[in-house]
Amino acid sequence: MRSSSIIDPADLNPYGQNILMDHLKIRTPAEMLELMTVIPQLPKLVESIPWHIRLHWVMFIRKLYLPPIQAEPVATTADLMLRQGYSYRNPAEPRTWAQLAGYRTLTKLKAAPATAAVLTGDSGTGKTELLDQSFGLYPQVIEHESYPGIIGSHKQVVYLSVNVPAGGRSHDLARALGIQWDLVTQGTRFARFIDLKNPKGEQMLDEWTLIARAHALGILHLDEVQNLFHIPPVKERKKIRAPGQPGPILHISDDETLKWLLTFMNIWSIPLFFSGTPDGIGALTNRLSTMSRISTMGYFSTERFDSIDPKSYFRRIFFKQLLKLQFVKDPVPLEDIDKLARLVIDRTAGIQRLIIALWIAAHRVAFDRARASRSKVDNLLIQDFDNAANTYLKLLQPCVKALLSNTPDARSRYEDLVPRDDDFWALFWNRIETL
Structure with missing residues (x-):
């Protein structure tokens, strides 16, 4: 009888010899998640980058991918x-x-x-x-x-x-x-x-x-x-x-x-x-x-984010990473982080695509505010997110309210609660990116 402490190499390949799987490595769950993660990096000395160039760096937030619980x-x-x-x-x-x-x-x-x-x-x-x-x-x-x-x-x-x-x-x-x-x-x-x-x-x-x-x-x-x-x-x-x-x-x-x-x-x-x-x-x-x-x-x-509890996935992983992606000299004050988390959920219904859109649009609002100011302000405020939701994401707010209501009647009034239409999003991102 074979000793239980000795692993037969054949036991590590359940499928035997099959050319179709020769180039398909069996990965551990941890390896899968690591390979799936995509985190855009901030440039060094953000405050030294001109506004019109900095906005293009902000657009790379769209590449952010953090594997969800599922x-x-x-x-x-x-x-x-x-x-x-x-x-x-x-x-x-x-x-x-x-x-x-x-x-x-x-x-x-x-x-x-x-x-x-x-x-x-x-x-x-x-x-x-x-x-x-x-x-x-x-x-x-x-x-x-x-x-x-x-x-x-x-x-x-x-x-x-x-x-x-x-x-x-x-x-x-x-x-x-x-x-x-x-x-x-x-x-x-x-x-x-x-x-x-x-x-x-x-x-x-x-x-x-x-x-x-x-x-x-x-x-x-x-x-x-x-x-x-x-x-x-x-x-x-x-x-x-x-x-x-x-x-x-x-x-x-x-x-x-x-x-x-x-x-x-x-x-x-x-x-x-x-x-x-x-x-x-x-x-x-x-x-x-x-x-x-x-x-x-x-x-x-796939689920919407619906909790701002510090132990939730949204706060521990997703929102925590977004906070690192603030392309300004002075990020949102620490005392306003909880308020910002609540605002993000309320104005996006916890939809990831909308959260990313709101985050980028808020930067646009902040940059416009900074350029219009005579002072050398270079910051991001809660009001920038609220203003972005009321302007760039205004068209989507009825959909957001329908999702937050969580009632079948409100949801059924929309063909698609968050438009997936390529033309819609192309126009949206063009509007954000064009100064």
Whole structure:
């Protein structure tokens, strides 16, 4: 009997010899979190930098990423999904190629279970960033000089993240998948998808999946799954409802897309990670009949900050780091820190994206105040944050109040409580950055 004090090297590699995992190091949770953390650095002697240059330094606060409490379980889940999926698709085994052959071969890989997970949360709470950082722990594309069953080199795509297009139609999703595939592989395999005059979504999705399987796609991330559904018109969303009455029902935009999702999970054996807002995830789970179909590996949520208690994550980690990112000679006075923490939560509803926006906008207000002053003032005050919320973030304050009210009726009046629209945020940041 082998001594319990001696570890067999083979026991440290549960997956054995599998070329798909040769370049994917199994990391400890601490290593994952360290690699996911991004902290922008202040320049030396901030007060000596001209205002118009300093503002550009401030914009780097947008790069700040501090792994939330959910980061470790989400990253670990993605890691397990990736490796478990590859364990059933070892290209060195003849059965793998036998079951991958054929244009419309939908034969399920032997003993490979459907694997999926869900990440939900209000828009702006960091869903996409969390999954981007989790997948970023791996190389996205691996170029193998030699590959079982293939003459010459071969590309392995470890992960692919795609936003579900607005409207959720199958051919639009196929186009999005094809465009993103060509982008990460630096190829043109799906270029013709863009100009098809009579696109057939089912055929396009089948063709894309064939290529994805052949190139050993490890995990597919579908973001903004609420786009699979019709959003009720504003008039419907603003109807006053009795307490406890559900909000507007979301309807699937294209049943062909839903059919493909079911096939993807049950037949194609490629792990799938969904992310989206609560209404979209709720509608998806209702249409898929049972929650177990899309959360076999876990159901996670990103949360808003709602406490300024010194022991809370917000105060211990996030807010503490933000306080270090004050690009002024004289930062907010220590006696005002508690008031500032409360103001930040009240004016952003604890949404990370809004907190960052408010922090940057407050600097803009402070810089404008300093330039207009005849004295050599170079500081940041609580009033700067309040003024920033009332000017730069004014458009978002009704959304913030709806979130803070925490009532279904108030929340249901908005399609998206914190706009994710690229045009909106591009205009916002341009306004902040332009002096």
